[in-house]
Amino acid sequence: MSAQPQPYSPAYENREARGASWAFAALVAASAVALGLHARHYLPFLSDDALISLRYARRLLDGHGLSWTDGQPVEGYSNLLWVLLVAAAGALRADLITAARVLGLVCTITIPAAITYSVLREHAVRAAIVPLGAAAAFVAAGAPIAVWAIGGLEQPLLAGLFALSIAAMNGWLRAPSMRAAFWLSLTLGLLCLTRPDAPLFVAAAAVAIVSARGMSIATLRWVTLVLAGPVLLVAAQMIFRLAYYHSAVPNTALVKLAPSLVHAQTGWRYLAGGVSLMWPFSWLAAACVAALLLTRGARARAWYPLISAAAWSGYVVLIGGDIFPAYRHLVVLMVAFAYVLADGGAVLTGRFGAGVAAQAVAALLTIGAVPVYARAQLADRQTQRAVKERWEWQGRDLALVLKSAFGRQRPLMAVTAAGCLPYWSGLPSLDMLGLNDYYLPRHPPPNMGEGPLGHELGDGQYVLDRDPDLIVFNVGTEPAYRAGDQLNGKPEFHRRYVPVRVEAGGEAYLVYMNRYSPRIGITTSASGVTIPAFVFEGAPLHLDAAGRLVAPVAASTPLRATVQVDGGPWDAEIDSRDAARAAADVTTVNGTVTITLRTSGTDRIEVQSVTLRPRPL
Numbered sequence: 001m002s003a004q005p006q007p008y009s010p011a012y013e014n015r016e017a018r019g020a021s022w023a024f025a026a027l028v029a030a031s032a033v034a035l036g037l038h039a040r041h042y043l044p045f046l047s048d049d050a051l052i053s054l055r056y057a058r059r060l061l062d063g064h065g066l067s068w069t070d071g072q073p074v075e076g077y078s079n080l081l082w083v084l085l086v087a088a089a090g091a092l093r094a095d096l097i098t099a100a101r102v103l104g105l106v107c108t109i110t111i112p113a114a115i116t117y118s119v120l121r122e123h124a125v126r127a128a129i130v131p132l133g134a135a136a137a138f139v140a141a142g143a144p145i146a147v148w149a150i151g152g153l154e155q156p157l158l159a160g161l162f163a164l165s166i167a168a169m170n171g172w173l174r175a176p177s178m179r180a181a182f183w184l185s186l187t188l189g190l191l192c193l194t195r196p197d198a199p200l201f202v203a204a205a206a207v208a209i210v211s212a213r214g215m216s217i218a219t220l221r222w223v224t225l226v227l228a229g230p231v232l233l234v235a236a237q238m239i240f241r242l243a244y245y246h247s248a249v250p251n252t253a254l255v256k257l258a259p260s261l262v263h264a265q266t267g268w269r270y271l272a273g274g275v276s277l278m279w280p281f282s283w284l285a286a287a288c289v290a291a292l293l294l295t296r297g298a299r300a301r302a303w304y305p306l307i308s309a310a311a312w313s314g315y316v317v318l319i320g321g322d323i324f325p326a327y328r329h330l331v332v333l334m335v336a337f338a339y340v341l342a343d344g345g346a347v348l349t350g351r352f353g354a355g356v357a358a359q360a361v362a363a364l365l366t367i368g369a370v371p372v373y374a375r376a377q378l379a380d381r382q383t384q385r386a387v388k389e390r391w392e393w394q395g396r397d398l399a400l401v402l403k404s405a406f407g408r409q410r411p412l413m414a415v416t417a418a419g420c421l422p423y424w425s426g427l428p429s430l431d432m433l434g435l436n437d438y439y440l441p442r443h444p445p446p447n448m449g450e451g452p453l454g455h456e457l458g459d460g461q462y463v464l465d466r467d468p469d470l471i472v473f474n475v476g477t478e479p480a481y482r483a484g485d486q487l488n489g490k491p492e493f494h495r496r497y498v499p500v501r502v503e504a505g506g507e508a509y510l511v512y513m514n515r516y517s518p519r520i521g522i523t524t525s526a527s528g529v530t531i532p533a534f535v536f537e538g539a540p541l542h543l544d545a546a547g548r549l550v551a552p553v554a555a556s557t558p559l560r561a562t563v564q565v566d567g568g569p570w571d572a573e574i575d576s577r578d579a580a581r582a583a584a585d586v587t588t589v590n591g592t593v594t595i596t597l598r599t600s601g602t603d604r605i606e607v608q609s610v611t612l613r614p615r616p617l
Helices: 010-040 048-061 080-091 096-122 125-141 143-149 155-174 178-194 199-213 217-245 251-256 261-276 281-293 296-319 328-351 356-379 381-388 391-406 420-425 460-466 481-488 491-496
Strands: 413-415 429-431 470-472 497-504 507-514 523-525 528-532 549-553 559-564 570-576 582-589 592-599 605-614
Touching: 010 096, 010 125, 010 143, 048 080, 048 096, 048 391, 048 420, 080 096, 080 155, 080 178, 096 125, 096 143, 096 155, 096 328, 125 143, 125 281, 125 328, 125 356, 143 155, 143 328, 143 356, 143 381, 155 178, 155 199, 155 296, 155 328, 178 199, 178 217, 199 217, 199 296, 261 296, 261 328, 281 296, 281 328, 281 356, 296 328, 328 356, 356 381, 391 420, 391 470, 391 497, 391 507, 391 549, 413 420, 420 429, 460 481, 460 491, 491 497, 528 559, 549 592, 570 582, 570 592, 582 605, 592 605
Parallel strands: 413 429, 413 470
Antiparallel strands: 470 507, 497 507, 523 528, 528 605, 549 605, 559 592, 570 605, 582 592
């Protein structure tokens, strides 16, 4: 039995308004605190792809446009609005990583705020308060939401805008007007600028409006008004894309969108794993969905989140899921679940009069679900990846060493980790996986769609033809991925590139350095031939006090280098602060020069380079 409606009176209305305001403030504040504490658990996790976006933002601020490196710009990001917002914070002197984290937390708090605002407009506080608490707990304790609140990518913005679009849709359903249609159109348009796959939400909104209002001329007019914002903003971005990147399709689609049975199977496992992580709230959400669909006055509010969730789930399966920790692509799905938990839960509570008994049952279900749900989040393997993944920060250590050693020469660095190394080094770069390269995505391998998502491209010969000065696989490993496998099989690669161990942050990383590079390698002048330290085989190189890359030489570990040089005989001049304690043996056989460096003392010395000078006759 439903409770008898309260007779209207100004005092009752004011009391309800005050109660709603206090409930809104309390729920949002509690959500913010709980979310902040949960997100802190995953610090300092930062996605490598987030650093790709930040590199675009950094170069935009530095006057290089929306580009990842010098030369022909390509659209290697899929989050234009996010990049622009982070860049705007950077224009105000904010550190870009801090800006991305703060922006992510603010956008994430928008989720419970938008849901709470929307549900309190439809239900009395006493009916909605416990379901809203359940939805807030679901959001704040959810690992995907907490991880990506500080992960640096656009998921918080996408989820926050989706939550706002649900509130805007409900506002229009409650009282259709031009103003309500404008806000719905704006949120959908901003969603489309946030990700290129967001038109799925626009289509879902159009279907939801027709489902709620029925097919008629008046409904089609409203749909046209709502579609105006997304269409205009998508058209504007397409014009910019064609004019600036000279391509109608972003690189992200060419690299990551390769539908196949292999990827669909992976995508299904990804979706199933993420949804299972939401238990037992997923079962409570199912009951709340049923309540919404079976209640005439509430059914219209269910269509948009449900259609969006179904469309997004199908899309996630199609693209093969995701490679990042903590089910990044399911954050949007969790917003839909949170909304139906709140709205459907309020409908159920209201059906039983929203009395003490109904609220007690709802509270017991929530209290019982929260610890089970929270434990599952912390124990999940994908969530644990976010706790353990720190290689991006190792990449920072290596990048800063390379920046110090070679920043003035501006060498071209070929990478597979296209975020951390280029972002922190600031060096011109070549993306061997193709996301930020024009050639590779337009020349895919014949088995595209059968390999690991986003890591299928690569062409070893193309990399050699670009003649990079530095090549780094992952953050300093042996050759990896398609390009690495191909390069490793080419004699030319091994002839030109020296595998060099570089010390950074207490670890040694493998960097392939081009011994014949005019920027960093062997140089020839009228006065002699200069051979940098990295050409010598021996101990790992490190930065000296002046920020130069040097090789240590000890009595027990002499260094040796073999180079092809015409002329001779040669004398060796050693560039070292302790040159007086260093000695070099130089032998020449048929143009092959072998230099062996030794130290006369017991303490090691640091050598930056050796210059061969013609011996006076």
